[in-house]
Each structure stands twice: as C-alpha cells, then as structure tokens.
Amino acid sequence: xxxxxxxxxxxxxxxxxxxxxDAFTRTTGNLMQRGSVLALRIRDVDGRVVFxxxxxxxxxxxxxxxxxxxxxxxxxxxSSLTQVDDDGFAxxxxxxxxxxxxxxxxxxxxxxxxxxxxxxxxxxxxPIAMQRDQSLDRLRFAIVIGLGAVWLVLGIIVASVTRRVRxxxxxxxxxxxxxxxxxxxNRALHADRVAxxxxxxxxxxTDVALVVVDLDRFKEVNDTLGxxxxxxxxxxxxxxxxxxxxxxxxxxxxxxxxxxxxLPGATPESVExxxxxxxxxxxxxxxxxxxAVSAEASMGYxxxxxxxxxxxxxxRRADLALFAAKTAxxxxxxxxxxxxxxxxxxxxxxxxxRRAITAGELILHYQPKVDATTGEVLAFEALVRxxxxxxGLVPPNDFIPIAESTGLIGPLxxxxxxxxxxxxxxxxxxRPELSIAVNISARNLRDDLPGWIxxxxxxxxxxxxxxxxxxxxxxxxxxPVRATVLLEELxxxxxxxxxxxxGQGYTSLGSLGHLPVSELKIDRGFVVAMQHSPExxxxxxxxxxxxxQLGLTVVAEGVETEEVFADxxxxxxxxxQGYLFxxxxxxxxxxxxxxxxxVVV
Numbered sequence: 001x002x003x004x005x006x007x008x009x010x011x012x013x014x015x016x017x018x019x020x021x022d023a024f025t026r027t028t029g030n031l032m033q034r035g036s037v038l039a040l041r042i043r044d045v046d047g048r049v050v051f052x053x054x055x056x057x058x059x060x061x062x063x064x065x066x067x068x069x070x071x072x073x074x075x076x077x078x079s080s081l082t083q084v085d086d087d088g089f090a091x092x093x094x095x096x097x098x099x100x101x102x103x104x105x106x107x108x109x110x111x112x113x114x115x116x117x118x119x120x121x122x123x124x125x126x127p128i129a130m131q132r133d134q135s136l137d138r139l140r141f142a143i144v145i146g147l148g149a150v151w152l153v154l155g156i157i158v159a160s161v162t163r164r165v166r167x168x169x170x171x172x173x174x175x176x177x178x179x180x181x182x183x184x185x186n187r188a189l190h191a192d193r194v195a196x197x198x199x200x201x202x203x204x205x206t207d208v209a210l211v212v213v214d215l216d217r218f219k220e221v222n223d224t225l226g227x228x229x230x231x232x233x234x235x236x237x238x239x240x241x242x243x244x245x246x247x248x249x250x251x252x253x254x255x256x257x258x259x260x261x262x263l264p265g266a267t268p269e270s271v272e273x274x275x276x277x278x279x280x281x282x283x284x285x286x287x288x289x290x291x292a293v294s295a296e297a298s299m300g301y302x303x304x305x306x307x308x309x310x311x312x313x314x315x316r317r318a319d320l321a322l323f324a325a326k327t328a329x330x331x332x333x334x335x336x337x338x339x340x341x342x343x344x345x346x347x348x349x350x351x352x353x354r355r356a357i358t359a360g361e362l363i364l365h366y367q368p369k370v371d372a373t374t375g376e377v378l379a380f381e382a383l384v385r386x387x388x389x390x391x392g393l394v395p396p397n398d399f400i401p402i403a404e405s406t407g408l409i410g411p412l413x414x415x416x417x418x419x420x421x422x423x424x425x426x427x428x429x430x431r432p433e434l435s436i437a438v439n440i441s442a443r444n445l446r447d448d449l450p451g452w453i454x455x456x457x458x459x460x461x462x463x464x465x466x467x468x469x470x471x472x473x474x475x476x477x478x479x480p481v482r483a484t485v486l487l488e489e490l491x492x493x494x495x496x497x498x499x500x501x502x503g504q505g506y507t508s509l510g511s512l513g514h515l516p517v518s519e520l521k522i523d524r525g526f527v528v529a530m531q532h533s534p535e536x537x538x539x540x541x542x543x544x545x546x547x548x549q550l551g552l553t554v555v556a557e558g559v560e561t562e563e564v565f566a567d568x569x570x571x572x573x574x575x576x577q578g579y580l581f582x583x584x585x586x587x588x589x590x591x592x593x594x595x596x597x598x599v600v601v
Contacts, residue, residue: 076105082099179253185250209263209274211260214299301333366383381436445471453493464493527568553574
C-alpha cells in the first residue's frame with residue numbers, strides 16, 4: 001500500500017524516478033523513525049537494492065543473489081526469523097537484534113500479474129514475542145483456572161455421588177438385614193447373630209440361650225383396632241423387649257408376631273428370671289386408638305450346648321418349646337427330651353421329614369382344576385405326598401403342621417415349588433396354556449420369597465402367569481402388611497395369587513379389594529355342605545358374586561357330586577375342583593386327565 005500505488009511503470013532495474021523516491025521516503029519514513037520497522041528495502045527481481053529507507057538517497061546497488069527474493073517473486077511472500085545484519089547491510093545500533101524478515105512481491109500498476117520487484121521489511125521480533133508470551137500467559141492462566149474449576153466441580157460431584165452411594169449402600173444393607181416395621185434384625189441377621197454367639201461362647205466356655213416369643217393376642221388387636229394399630233402394637237412390643245434386655249443381647253423379628261432373642265452368657269439358672277422380666281415388661285398397658293392393651297406372650301427356649309449343639313438344632317428345639325408353651329397355655333417353657341409328650345410321634349417325624357426332603361421320599365400328586373363351563377382341565381394343584389420307607393404313605397395332615405412349626409416348611413415348600421415348575425415345564429411343551437397351583441404357608445412369606453420364585457421361574461423357563469400361589473386367609477391375618485407387600489411384588493411380576501379357604505372370616509371385606517389376589521377359592525366345607533344347607537349355599541353364592549364384582553376368578557373345591565357341580569354352574573362359579581373329576585394323581589396319570597373333558601350336562 002505504501003509502494004505499489006506510487007510506481008510509475010518503468011522497470012525497477014533502471015532505478016527509481018525522483019517522484020517515486022520522494023513518495024517512498026514519505027510513506028516509509030515514519031515507520032523507520034518510530035522503530036516499528038528496522039529495515040525496509042525495495043529490490044528488483046535480480047536482488048539489486050533500488051531503495052533503502054535507512055538511506056533513501058543512495059543510488060541502486062549491484063545485483064545480489066538473494067534466494068528469498070526469488071522465492072517471494074515466485075510465491076508472493078516469504079518470511080523468516082533472523083537478525084538485523086544477517087544480510088550484510090550495516091544496521092548500526094540495531095545490529096544483531098532478532099527480527100521477522102519478510103519479502104513481499106511488488107506488482108506493476110499497469111499489469112497486476114507482472115512482478116517488478118520485491119519489498120524487504122524487517123520488523124522487531126521482541127514486541128511480537130512479548131505479545132505472544134503475554135497471550136500464552138493469559139491462555140495458560142485461563143486454562144489453569146478453567147481446569148481448576150472443572151476439577152472443583154467434578155470433585156464436588158464425585159464427593160456428592162460417593163456420599164449418596166455410601167448412604168444408599170448402608171441403607172440397602174440395613175434394609176436387607178432388618179425388619180422394615182420395627183427396625184429390629186430380621187430372620188437372616190438373627191441366624192448370623194445366633195452363629196456368632198455360639199462361636200464366641202465356644203471360645204469363652206459359656207452358655208447361650210435362644211428364645212422364641214410369640215404374641216398371644218396380636219390377631220385380636222389387629223382385627224379389633226386395624227392393621228395400622230396392629231403395626232404400632234408390634235413396634236411397642238419390639239421397644240419393650242429391647243429395653244428389658246441386657247447389653248449384648250439381641251432381639252429380632254422373625255415374622256408376623258414372632259420374635260427371636262439371643263442371650264449370650266445366660267445360664268440355665270438365670271434365663272427364667274430374664275424371661276419373667278420380659279414377660280412383665282410386655283404386660284404393661286399401652287394405649288392404642290384410645291384403648292388400653294397389653295401384650296401376652298408365650299416363650300419357648302433352648303440352651304446351648306446343653307439342649308443342642310448346632311444353631312439349626314437350637315432354633316428347632318426353641319420352636320418346639322414354644323409349641324409346647326402354646327399347647328399347654330404356659331408362659332415360659334424350656335425344651336426338654338420329653339417335650340414330645342404333646343405328640344408322641346412328633347420329634348421322630350421332624351428328623352425323618354428333614355431327611356425325606358433330600359432323600360427322594362417326597363412326591364407330588366396333581367388334582368385338576370376344571371373349567372365349570374367347558375369341562376376342560378385348566379390347571380393342576382400340586383399336592384405333596386410322603387412315601388415313608390417304614391410308615392408307608394404319611395397323610396399331609398400328619399407332617400405339614402410339623403413342618404410349619406419347626407422351620408422345615410421353608411425347604412419343604414421350596415422342594416414343592418421347584419418340582420412342580422419342573423413338571424409344568426415338561427407339560428408346557430404340548431400344553432403351553434396350562435397352569436399349576438402351589439400352596440404357600442404363612443411361614444413362607446419371607447423377604448426373599450419374590451426373588452426366589454422369580455429365579456426358579458426363569459430357571460425352568462416357565463411364564464410367571466402359569467404359576468398360582470395359593471395362600472390361606474389365616475396367612476394374611478398373621479402378618480397382613482408383610483404378606484401384602486411380598487405378594488404385590490409377585491403379582492407385579494405376573495405370578496397369580498389365590499386366596500385359599502375363603503369364607504372362614506379372617507379377611508375383612510374392606511381390605512379384600514386391595515389385596516394382590518386374582519382368584520378366590522371357596523372353603524371346601526361350604527361347598528360340601530351346600531347341597532343340604534341353604535345357609536352354606538347362600539354363603540357360596542355370595543362369595544361367587546363378591547369375587548365377580550371384584551374382577552376375580554372364583555374356584556370351588558371339594559366338588560364330589562354332579563348335583564353340587566350343577567348348582568355351582570347355576571351360581572356362575574368359574575372353576576371347580578374335587579373328586580367328581582379326579583382325586584390327586586401322580587404326574588403320569590395327570591396326562592390322561594388333560595385329554596379327557598368332563599361332559600357338562
């Protein structure tokens with residue numbers, strides 16, 4: 001801009017005109033004076049200097065081969081970092097200073113495509129370097145501040161997430177090992193505490209007492225004052241048991257209104273006193289919904305190592321002692337060898353039943369559930385049978401109560417469910433619409449039941465909707481809150497729930513609509529008697545109508561005559577079950593039943 005507009009068109013190789021020299025001196029002089037440019041020269045294409053801003057009146061010099069001139073003439077511009085006097089010109093006081101030396105092509109005003117020379121400009125490098133360093137310093141500072149802010153934010157986020165994860169982990173661990181209603185250790189943690197107490201007592205040479213407490217009036221409180229007050233009653237009992245125990249003792253909620261207590265270091269002589277103190281603490285009145293109530297309890301206990309050598313045996317014998325206490329209506333009973341006086345065969349059957357579960361002595365029989373309209377088999381109820389090697393076929397009524405009162409009901413039910421699902425998986429290959437029903441005891445309603453059931457369904461590749469869990473009204477009444485929560489989990493997973501023996505009066509009509517059930521099973525006593533009892537027939541008719549109003553399937557069991565069957569169809573019953581169609585039969589005979597349709601008259 002300071003040179004090309006003033007060129008008059010003659011070749012630079014012949015030198016500058018006076019006008020050109022004067023113009024260049026005016027346009028470049030200030031740059032030299034301010035020091036913003038240390039050297040400014042105009043060269044022709046052969047490298048000869050025709051104008052030097054440091055000495056504007058000097059005549060053109062001789063041709064000098066300068067590679068940078070040739071490169072700039074060909075490419076338009078070339079720059080390099082060098083020193084003031086690198087090109088051989090005297091630079092005076094600026095000699096040796098680092099500069100940015102730039103060669104820029106100069107074009108003819110008459111022919112812009114024609115390069116007539118090259119301008120050589122040297123600018124001080126130090127201000128550029130200083131500005132660059134300042135920019136880099138600002139950039140570094142911004143990066144450091146930015147990274148610091150990012151790390152600070154990330155640190156805050158990580159710390160917050162870590163605290164939240166730790167809190168959630170602690171809460172999950174607590175919930176897995178504690179009862180949600182009372183905050184006491186649950187059955188799983190109770191077993192760990194028992195094992196730990198026995199291990200410690202074994203090292204110290206001391207005794208351990210294991211106590212099982214069962215409330216005698218909890219159902220009365222629950223039914224009279226409602227579930228909310230029943231829950232509060234359990235919390236009061238838990239607090240009183242905890243407050244009356246010694247430091248180091250453990251009280252756990254085993255389920256429903258049953259509590260377990262571990263007394264390390266207790267002696268046979270001191271246990272009775274501790275339990276009387278507990279009994280007295282429970283007996284103090286508490287106000288619930290404006291009503292004064294007190295807890296009455298039965299307590300059974302066993303001593304280690306005098307009464308048992310393993311945690312499992314100790315718990316089982318404490319359960320036996322509790323059973324004896326409730327049977328004898330006694331407040332406190334210790335296990336003793338003659339405790340089977342309440343049932344002469346009971347103790348021997350306990351050990352034999354435990355063996356039978358793993359020894360292959362148990363089998364399943366299947367009774368069909370028939371569509372009352374079409375006569376087709378819709379499902380089977382799996383019923384366990386015990387083929388005792390000496391006693392022969394042991395009736396379920398002889399060993400199911402024993403299993404429920406000794407803790408064997410858990411492994412027994414697991415065997416039944418697993419075996420029934422395995423059989424259903426085989427049948428489903430040809431009958432994919434078939435379902436199977438399994439009875440569940442109140443003692444099966446534990447925290448891990450839904451997860452275990454879902455795991456077994458997946459293991460056998462059976463759809464959840466093909467499994468029906470039949471649970472009696474009494475199981476709901478024992479612990480309605482826990483039962484409802486666990487069965488809601490199963491219902492949400494697709495497992496169907498049937499309320500068995502319905503009509504005995506344990507379930508209030510107000511709560512029935514909120515229970516996670518899909519089926520009502522009328523108590524067989526009403527079905528058997530309905531043919532000769534107008535009152536029982538009215539009850540059956542009411543249950544069928546109630547079930548349908550709630551959107552539930554209604555099943556009648558105990559159907560033994562065509563007359564009862566016809567009456568049930570007339571009343572609109574959905575499904576029937578009983579000896580009219582078939583008694584419970586082995587799996588091989590059940591296949592034939594599926595191909596046989598009962599003729600509906």
